[in-house]
Amino acid sequence: MSPRPRPRRAPRPRADRGAGDILDLVLAEPAHGGACVARDRDGRVVFVRHGLPGERVRARVTSTRKALAWADAVEVLDPSPDRVDPAWPQAGPGGVGGGELSHVAPPAQRRWKADVLRGQLRRIGGPDLAARVDEIGGADVLPAPGDESADDPLTGRRTRIELVIGADGRxxxxxxxGHDVVALDDMPLAVESIRALGLFDADSPWRRVWKVGDRIRVVAANGADPLVLTPQGARDARMRLVDVDRLTWRIRAGGRDYSYGVRPRGFWQTHVRGAEALASALVDLAVPRTGEAVAELYSGAGLFSAVLADAIGPSGSLACLEGDEAAVADAAENLSGAAWAQAFVGAVDASAVGELVVELGRSPDLLVLDPPRAGAGRGVCEAIGATGAGRVVLVSCDPAAGARDLRALVDSGYRVDALRAWDLFPHTHHVETMVLLQREVL
Known part of the structure; x- marks a missing residue:
């Protein structure tokens, strides 16, 4: 008989030491994640949200860990000239996530993101990679199409928002x-068709169609005709239940028009012109040619796939791999007119990269990958090197993960030839990059 285990007292949760303290700080450079770096009187590093480089602020500590602390700027003593009235006040200190830079003038947001991108390339990618990026033109962050004006507040760009119904039904x-739900008064970053639904009105009739705790998605393909997706069903702008298999998204890239069917809960770029910016850049950077063999990893619903299939034509071949079965079904529909393109479902790992090349029939002339936020990882990048692909295009939505993948690809025999970066998620710390790499000739 086994000895009876002795009962043990459950550990008490530790109080977050220092949380709530108010610190007088001078903010330095921006860090990855949407905060500025500062040091308190004891030399402790403090990451401060809702501030700007060079500002002196009073900041409330929100959490600590070992020799680090996180804080929110709650009073600005010496403001930066780049500070503006917040585009989304409810995303300020103590508020909701998703708008941590809404107090920063849009041109300064792009400079902020460029500084972070350069820092990640240097710290994670290494000095040689950082020097190479400087050599080919640097890492400036561009506005999305239509966002070029310095006076534009960059509201009304998001075609998709995710909501939670709080205890009060709002x-x-x-x-x-955090886990607390903050009821929204408005969502100024959403496209006008979503704002016009009246979801956040005090007497909104929409309260009749959901219940406490529901997770709601609101999506407006191309910025028009919004759809409200609730656990009880999808509804149009007039609150009528509708049965919609796919939403139609349209872009123009490489001088041609494209139309995509994507399931309402499927992934598509949130910025109203984000997909267009990326697809157009892929054509410009990769220059896919007639008759080429192309492999694509993390292909989603086929944004790049359709453009690549069109460029290589019937004499070429395209093999795509994506782990989300529903997204692959969308991609197959979006590629239905291109018999030379195949969409496969499966986890993207090192062995799958080799199997995809077998399906392709030869070493790819071009390989495109658009991994999730965590990145592709060294194993996949080394497998890409083993394919012998002549050109590789890496798309990344996270500068740290992107820098890790770039370093792994360079270590696998590639040279960085071009880098572009965009602010496709204004008022947040997110930045999208696309990098062209060429295989080194030994």
Whole structure:
């Protein structure tokens, strides 16, 4: 008989020491994640949200860990000239996540993101990679198409928002890194067709169609005709239940028009012109040619796939791999007119990369990958090197993960030839990059 285990007292949760303290800080460079770096009187590193480089602020500590602390700027003593009235006040200190830079003038947001991108390339990618990026033109962050004006507040760009119904029946979002739901008064970053639904009105009739705790998605393909997706069904702008298999998204890239069918809960770029910016850049950077063999990893619903299939034509071949079965079904529909293109479902790992090349029939002339936020990882990048692909295009939505993948690809025999970066998610710390790499000739 086994000895009976002794009961043990459950550990008490530790109080977050220092949380709530108010610190007088001078903010330095921006860090990855949407905060500025500062040091308190004891030399402790403090990451401060809702501030700007060079500002002196009073900041409330929100959490600590070992020799680090996180804080929100709650009073600005010496403001930066780049500070503006917040485009989304409810995303300020103590508020919801998803708008941590809404107090920063849009041109300064892009400079902020460029500084972070350069820092990640240097720290994670290494000095040689950082020097190479400087050599080919640097890492400036561009506005999305239509966002070029310095005076544009960059509201009304998001075609998709996610909401939670709070205990009071009002739609809201969760606090930054928290679980509390803050009821929204408005969502100024959403496209006008979504704002016009009246979801956040005090007497909104939409309260009749959802219940406490529901997760709601609101999506407006191309910025028009919004659809409200609730657990009880999808509804149009007039609150009628509708049965919609796919939404139609349209872009123009490489001088041609494309139309995509994507399931309402499927992934598509949130910025109203984000997909167009990326697809157009892929054509410009990769220059896919008639008759080429192309492999694509993390192909989603086929945004790049359709453009690549069109460029290589019937004499070429395209093999795509994606782990989400529903997204692959969308991609197959979007590629239905291109018999030379095949969409496969399966986890993207090192062995799958080799199997995809077998399906392709030869070493790819071009390989495109658009991994999730965590990146592709060294194993996949080394497998890409083993394919012998002549050109590789890496798309990344996270500068740290992107820098890791770039370093792995360079270590696998590639040279960085071009880098572009865009602000496709204004008022947040997110930045999208696309890098062209060429295989080194030994």
């Amino acid at each position: 739609p809201g979002m969760r606090t930054h890194r």
